[in-house]
Amino acid sequence: xxxxxxxxxxxxxxxxxxxxxxxxxxxxxxxxxxxxxxxxxxxxxxxxxxxxxxxxxxxxxxxxxxxxxxxxxxxxxxxxxxxxxxxxxxxxxxxxxxxxxxxxxxxxxxxxxxxxx
Amino acid sequence: xxxxxxxxxxxxxxxxxxxxxxxxxxxxxxxxxxxxxxxxxxxxxxxxxxxxxxxxxxxxxxxxxxxxxxxxxxxxxxxxxxxxxxxxxxxxxxxxxxxxxxxxxxxxxx
Numbered sequence: 001x002x003x004x005x006x007x008x009x010x011x012x013x014x015x016x017x018x019x020x021x022x023x024x025x026x027x028x029x030x031x032x033x034x035x036x037x038x039x040x041x042x043x044x045x046x047x048x049x050x051x052x053x054x055x056x057x058x059x060x061x062x063x064x065x066x067x068x069x070x071x072x073x074x075x076x077x078x079x080x081x082x083x084x085x086x087x088x089x090x091x092x093x094x095x096x097x098x099x100x101x102x103x104x105x106x107x108x109x110x111x112x113x114x115x116x117x
Numbered sequence: 118x119x120x121x122x123x124x125x126x127x128x129x130x131x132x133x134x135x136x137x138x139x140x141x142x143x144x145x146x147x148x149x150x151x152x153x154x155x156x157x158x159x160x161x162x163x164x165x166x167x168x169x170x171x172x173x174x175x176x177x178x179x180x181x182x183x184x185x186x187x188x189x190x191x192x193x194x195x196x197x198x199x200x201x202x203x204x205x206x207x208x209x210x211x212x213x214x215x216x217x218x219x220x221x222x223x224x225x226x227x
Contacts, residue, residue, distance in 0.1 A: 004159075031213055033215070035217075040126070040219060041219060042123075042205065042217045042218055042219040042220050043205070043207075043217040044217075045214070045215070048213060048214075050212075050213055090159065090160075094213075105151065105162055105165055106151070106162075106207070106215055107162065108153075108159040108160050108161075109159055110158045110159045111158050111159055
């Protein structure tokens with residue numbers, strides 16, 4: 001059963017704490033993404049990765065870090081430098097190969113809601 | 118700066134009504150436009166459009182793209198309460214960068 005999983009579903013962060021959100025996919029997709037969703041603001045790109053051991057900053061990367069040590073995994077760390085981390089975080093993936101259509105469709109995980117205590 | 122604008126921001130209709138959601142864009146290196154439905158968690162894929170004037174259909178939903186005027190519409194006919202959701206429009210710029218609009222929140226009343 002192929003798909004994208006994210007954990008945890010809910011995450012609570014204390015002041016000054018770093019927290020890590022997990023994202024795993026078994027779709028054999030090359031590219032993976034992290035988005036942040038705030039009410040009324042749509043999805044904003046935090047980081048993306050096209051291949052293992054390579055990733056690029058998106059529009060709002062400050063206060064976040066990522067790694068891509070395996071094709072299947074793209075964890076996101078919300079650092080203490082991110083002053084307003086409360087949001088819904090979505091991980092997504094897409095393939096860079098295949099026919100047009102399959103190549104361009106992006107699939108999403110179920111999301112992690114991060115709250116600050 | 119690349120941008121995708123959706124309208125209206127929110128919409129309330131009654132079951133059986135037909136709705137039209139709009140998405141306009143200004144994006145360099147346009148590759149495709151995608152529509153998603155988000156019902157509380159992960160957005161689910163609806164349509165991908167790359168060519169002007171070709172309507173994509175799936176049941177009561179349909180969508181069309183106008184690359185000259187830089188917009189797309191998503192139509193839902195005979196709406197049902199299960200259509201209540203946020204509808205997201207995204208444009209793929211180049212090979213990897215997706216630019217999302219803010220979404221249209223649709224509520225269908227019984």
